[in-house]
Structures are given as structure tokens and as C-alpha cells.
Amino acid sequence: MADGGTGQHQFFGFLDRLGRRTMGGVAEFGFACALVGESLYWLVMGGKRRQRVRLAPVVAQAMEIGIGALPIVTVLSGTIGIMLAIQGIYSLKLFGAESRVTLGVAMSTVREFAPLITGILVAGRSGSALAARLGTMRINQEIDALTVMGISPVRFLVVPALVAMLVMLPCLTLWADLVGLFAAGLYIAPQLGSSMGAYADEVVNLVKLNDMLHGLAKSGIFAVLITVVGVVNGASVTGGAEGVGRMTTRSVVHAISAIVITDMIFVFMVTR
Amino acid sequence: MAPSPSDDTSIEVIGLNTHYGERQILHDVNLEVRRGEIMVIMGGSGSGKTTLLNHLLGLLSPSSGTVRVLGQDLAALSPMERQQLRTRTGVAFQSGALFSSMTIGDNISLPLREHTDLDETTIGIMTRLKLEVVSLAGFEDLKPAELSGGMIKRAALARAIVMDPDLLFCDEPSAGLDPVVASSIDDLILRLRDAMGMSIVVVTHDLDSTFKIADRICVLDRGKVLALDTVEAIRASSDQRIQNLLNRRTEEAALDPDAYLRRLLGDKANQPNGTIRP
Structure with missing residues (x-):
């Protein structure tokens, strides 16, 4: 067969795969949107259809998702608080402004790091569990x-x-806010030669309700993303145990990517 | 009320055609299950019997044709009507499909909890009653993983009949069980029909159990209904394919040397960018 023919076939093969992938992606997105819609429908209309959403499974899931994640969220948000404090003091020292470190740490924890790290952790713990x-x-x-x-x-x-x-x-995010800020204070207060009390005062003065809501709103969006990505991947499993493993991995990767990208878009829309 | 044929007809399938992708699975299937009878849908692997079952259950929608269950056209039902209909049918899946996170008792009482306003005591009594029917009394606190294959099938049957359905579907009820346990499941199915007057549709490839329980048999082969008749008539059938199936003979495929050669070559010669070199 002529080389030109083979090249042409490869090109069409590529277009074919590209088209199929795109269609698959669009279909999956549509499924995700339908899923959110249907969930809201059952939540509101379930009683009328004689299919009430029951409290017991919600509580069981909340224990698993929330209480189960408390230790790891505590450890990691504390670590990130201290890390931010160290980096903040180091970089601000370059132009002698290390006394302003609390502002940077408080803002970045409450607005960014607490919701983000909590979202990623829960995606890894509970999003994957849901998909599996x-x-x-x-x-x-x-x-x-x-x-x-x-x-x-x-x-x-x-x-x-x-x-x-x-x-x-959002509850976990709030907890991560508190732990992160407290841990950062443990490093900042001695470094700046002030007390924890003075640090706490400063934080309370700096962090506005608006900043808290910014973080909590994002964690609400992340919650929907994690659930929907987990469910879509879990529901599309084919091919036995191997398929379950593949879709579980896929759900974690997709959920974390969706969280980070959505975070950026949210910040872009809200903050400028 | 429903139209007149439904009075003595539990299932009516008319001209059912289905496709999986490009491939046609079922070709113009017509089937009628009468009230109170045990209809066995029989066929080898890949004959389309599982697909047919999924259509009867409304899990798939046909390319063309009509499926009426208990007098109602599945395609025309509103979600609410469909939900109502599903409380009147029971299904025992091949693998049992018990919820692995729940105990046997919770599995069996789930339809009662979700669809009725009965109090806990009544639900408990009805659950234990059904467990007695399938000889699993005392096992309600175990998880499905702690049961044997035969017990799982019986628990699945108990869950399927807990709402006292008019119509019961069993997918391969005796597959993968030893002959004694398989036979006890057959007895159970017969007892359910006799005691509760259910119409029962059994999908199986097991010949012994087919002849034991069936009132009528529907033989599927390559997506077509080969025969739909009583046990005696099927046994006496002169159709070669049916006899092959009954006597466990493999089918001799007509040998076409060219086609055989092409298959061995993996059909590469016909592919546009084939890489076979002389």
C-alpha cells in the first residue's frame, strides 16, 4: 500500500480518536450536570414521590467523610500553616517587612490553602471511596x-x-483555618518576639468575614465537584475489578484537577 | 383498568429488536407469559437471553418493538408509574446482587422500608417470614460475604418476593451450584408459584432445572426465538438446533476454507493499512 495512503489513514484515525474522546468528554460532563440536577430534584421532591432522602445514611456518610478526615486535615493544615510562616518571614525579611507576615499568612490560609488542602485530602479519601x-x-x-x-x-x-x-x-475547611492559623502563630509569635495573644488579635483584625466566606464558598463548590466526579467515574465502571481500580484512580486525578482549576477560575472571577 | 389481554397475560413482548452498538442482539422477539405460569427462557451463552431479561426489567430500551409488563407498556410509563410497577415485580439476579454493606435482614427488608409505611415490628416479622420460606431462618444478622453461593441465591429470592410480587424474574437461579442445592432452588421456585400464584420468568441454560420447573419454554438462539412451547413439545421438536441444545451437541460450523484462512491471518489482508509483506 502507498505511503500516502497510510499517512492519510493515520490522520483520519487520529481525527476519529479525537472526535470520540471529545464526544466522550461532553457526554460525561452532561451526565455530571444531569446528576446534580437529579440529586436536587430528589432532595426537594423525594417526599412527594414517596422516596424521601433519609437522614441516617447522610449522617453515616458525614461521619465517614468529615470525622474520619479530621486527624489528617489537622496534621496537614498545621504543617502548611508553619510552612507558610517560615516562607513568609524569609521572603519578607528580604525587604525588612517581616512584621507584616501575619497578613500574608492569614490571607493565604483562609482564602486559599485551607479550602484547597482540605478539598484535595477529601477527594483522595472520600471521592475515591465513593467511586470504588x-x-x-x-x-x-x-x-x-x-x-x-x-x-x-x-x-x-x-x-x-x-x-x-x-x-x-466547609466544616473541615473552617477547622483547617483555625489549625493552620494557630500553627503559624506558634512559629510567628516567637520569631517576631510577640505573644500568641497579640498574634491572635492581629489575625482577628486582619481577617474579614468576606475572606472566610471566600474560602468556605470554594469548599462548597469543591464538595459538589468531588461527589460528582466520584459518582460519574464509579457509575461508568466496566470490566470487573480492574475497571474499578482504573476508575478510582481516574476519579482522584479528575477531582483534584477539577478542584485546582475551579479554584483558579473562582479566584479570577471574584478577586480582581 | 388495563386492556383486556393483561388479565391473563403477565408479559407481552411484540416485535422486539435491539442493538448493542452496530450489532443486532435480538431479532423480532415475540413472547407471552401467562398469569401463574413458569416460563423458562433457555439458550446457550450469547443467545441474547440476558439482554432479553434486561428488556423485560426495563433496564434497556429497545430499538423497536413493545414490552408490556403486567399490562403496561414499559416505554410509555411515567417515572412514577414505573416505580409503582416495580413494586409489583421481584428480581433475583444471577450473582444475588445483595447489598454487601447491609446484613441479610436489612437487604430483604429494604423494599418494605422504602415502599411501605409498615412499623419496624411488622417489617421484622415479614422479613423473617420470607427467610423461613427460603430456609434461611436465623441468618438475618450475617453479611452477604459470610454466606455460601446457594444461600446468597436463596437470600436474593427472599428479597425478590418480600413485596409479594405478581411477577418474579430469576436470572440463572441454579448456575454455579451443586446439583442438590440447585434442585432445592428449583423446588423453591415451584413452591412459590403454587403457594403465591406468581408468574415466574426464569432465565437459564440449565437443562435439568428447565425440564423440572417449566410450564413453557422459550428457546433463544442467536437472538431469535427458535421455539416457544410446552416442555413435551420442545422435547419432541424435530428442529436440529433445538435437539443440539437438548443433547448438548456442539454445532458443526460449515467449513469455508477461504474464511478459515482469513480468520487465521487475523483478517489483515482486508484491512486498509494492512502490513502483510510478501
């Missing part, structure tokens, strides 16, 4: 079993996870 659980249920026909029993899988499995995530992620 749904994926296993799917290949085990448990999702089909729910459907044929007349129980909506979205109402039964997705809504509790979404609600729990929406409640717990």
Missing part, C-alpha cells in the same frame, strides 16, 4: 437491583453522599 463503592456495586449488579426494586440509585446512593460532603467539607 459505586463501581463495585455496579459490576455486582447492585445498582440494577436498586433500580428494579423501584429505588432510585441517585436518591439512595448519591444524594446522601452529596449532602454529607456539602456539610462536612
Whole structure:
């Protein structure tokens, strides 16, 4: 066969794959949007359809997502607080402004690092767990079993996870704010020769409600992203145990990417 | 009320065609399950019986054709009506599909909890009652992972009948079980029909259990209904394919040397950018 023909075929093959990938991505995005819509529908209309969203699974999920993540969130947000303080003092020292370090640390913790690190941790812990659980249920026909029993899988499995995530992620973020700021103070106060009390006063004066809400709003968005990405990947599992593993990995990568990119877009829209 | 044929017809399939991607799976399937009968859908692997079952369950939507379950056209139902219909049917999946995070008791009582306003005591009694029916009394606090294969199938049956459905579907109820346990599941299916008057659709490739439980048999082969008749008629059938299936004979594929050679070459010669060099 002529070389030109082969090249042409490769080119069309490339276009074909590109088209399929794009279609797949659009379809997945559409599925994600439909999922959020359907979840809201069940949350509001579930009682009327005689399929109430029950409190017990929401609480169980909230314990798993929120309380289970407390130790690791505490450790990492504390570490990041101290790290920010060290870097802040080092860089501000270059032009003799290290006394202003509290401003930088407080702002970056509350507005950026606390929601971001909490989101990434929860995506790794609970987003992946959600994807793996749904994926296993799917290949085990448990999702089909729910459907044929007349129980909506979205109402039964997705809504509790979404609600729990929406409640717990901002709570965890708030906790990460406190721990991060406290840990930063442990380093800053002695370095600047002041006390923890003076540091705390400064933080309270500097951080406005607006900054807190900025961080918490983002964590709310992250909660939706983590849940939806986990569910979409879990629900699209095919190919047995290997498929579950592949989609679980994919859900973590997608969720973290979505979190970081959404964070940037949010900041771009809100802060300028 | 529903139209008249539904009075003695539980399932009616008319001209069902389905595709998986480009490939056609079911070709013009027509099927009718009468009230109170056990219909066995039989066929080898890849005959389309699982696909047909998924259409009867409304998990797939057909390319063309109509599926009526308990007198209602699945395609025309609103979500609310569909949910209502599903409380009147029970399904026992091949793998059981029990929820692995819940105990056997919670699994079986889930439809009651979700669809009825019964109090906990009543739900407990009804759950234990169904466990008695499938001879699993006392196992309600175990998780599915702690049960054997036969027990899982029986628990799945208990969950399928907990709402006292008019119509029960069983997917491969005896597959993967030893002959004694398989036979006990067959007895159980017969007992359910006799005691509760359910219409039962069983999908299986197991010949022994087919002949034991079936009132009528639907033989599927390569997506087409080969025969739909009583056990005696199927046994007496002169159709070669049916006899092959009944006597466990493999089918002799007509040998075409050219096609055989092409398959061995992996069909490369016909591909546009084939790389076969002389």
C-alpha cells in the first residue's frame, strides 16, 4: 500500500480518536450536570414521590467523610500553616517587612490553602471511596437491583453522599483555618518576639468575614465537584475489578484537577 | 383498568429488536407469559437471553418493538408509574446482587422500608417470614460475604418476593451450584408459584432445572426465538438446533476454507493499512 495512503489513514484515525474522546468528554460532563440536577430534584421532591432522602445514611456518610478526615486535615493544615510562616518571614525579611507576615499568612490560609488542602485530602479519601463503592456495586449488579426494586440509585446512593460532603467539607475547611492559623502563630509569635495573644488579635483584625466566606464558598463548590466526579467515574465502571481500580484512580486525578482549576477560575472571577 | 389481554397475560413482548452498538442482539422477539405460569427462557451463552431479561426489567430500551409488563407498556410509563410497577415485580439476579454493606435482614427488608409505611415490628416479622420460606431462618444478622453461593441465591429470592410480587424474574437461579442445592432452588421456585400464584420468568441454560420447573419454554438462539412451547413439545421438536441444545451437541460450523484462512491471518489482508509483506 502507498505511503500516502497510510499517512492519510493515520490522520483520519487520529481525527476519529479525537472526535470520540471529545464526544466522550461532553457526554460525561452532561451526565455530571444531569446528576446534580437529579440529586436536587430528589432532595426537594423525594417526599412527594414517596422516596424521601433519609437522614441516617447522610449522617453515616458525614461521619465517614468529615470525622474520619479530621486527624489528617489537622496534621496537614498545621504543617502548611508553619510552612507558610517560615516562607513568609524569609521572603519578607528580604525587604525588612517581616512584621507584616501575619497578613500574608492569614490571607493565604483562609482564602486559599485551607479550602484547597482540605478539598484535595477529601477527594483522595472520600471521592475515591465513593467511586470504588459505586463501581463495585455496579459490576455486582447492585445498582440494577436498586433500580428494579423501584429505588432510585441517585436518591439512595448519591444524594446522601452529596449532602454529607456539602456539610462536612466547609466544616473541615473552617477547622483547617483555625489549625493552620494557630500553627503559624506558634512559629510567628516567637520569631517576631510577640505573644500568641497579640498574634491572635492581629489575625482577628486582619481577617474579614468576606475572606472566610471566600474560602468556605470554594469548599462548597469543591464538595459538589468531588461527589460528582466520584459518582460519574464509579457509575461508568466496566470490566470487573480492574475497571474499578482504573476508575478510582481516574476519579482522584479528575477531582483534584477539577478542584485546582475551579479554584483558579473562582479566584479570577471574584478577586480582581 | 388495563386492556383486556393483561388479565391473563403477565408479559407481552411484540416485535422486539435491539442493538448493542452496530450489532443486532435480538431479532423480532415475540413472547407471552401467562398469569401463574413458569416460563423458562433457555439458550446457550450469547443467545441474547440476558439482554432479553434486561428488556423485560426495563433496564434497556429497545430499538423497536413493545414490552408490556403486567399490562403496561414499559416505554410509555411515567417515572412514577414505573416505580409503582416495580413494586409489583421481584428480581433475583444471577450473582444475588445483595447489598454487601447491609446484613441479610436489612437487604430483604429494604423494599418494605422504602415502599411501605409498615412499623419496624411488622417489617421484622415479614422479613423473617420470607427467610423461613427460603430456609434461611436465623441468618438475618450475617453479611452477604459470610454466606455460601446457594444461600446468597436463596437470600436474593427472599428479597425478590418480600413485596409479594405478581411477577418474579430469576436470572440463572441454579448456575454455579451443586446439583442438590440447585434442585432445592428449583423446588423453591415451584413452591412459590403454587403457594403465591406468581408468574415466574426464569432465565437459564440449565437443562435439568428447565425440564423440572417449566410450564413453557422459550428457546433463544442467536437472538431469535427458535421455539416457544410446552416442555413435551420442545422435547419432541424435530428442529436440529433445538435437539443440539437438548443433547448438548456442539454445532458443526460449515467449513469455508477461504474464511478459515482469513480468520487465521487475523483478517489483515482486508484491512486498509494492512502490513502483510510478501
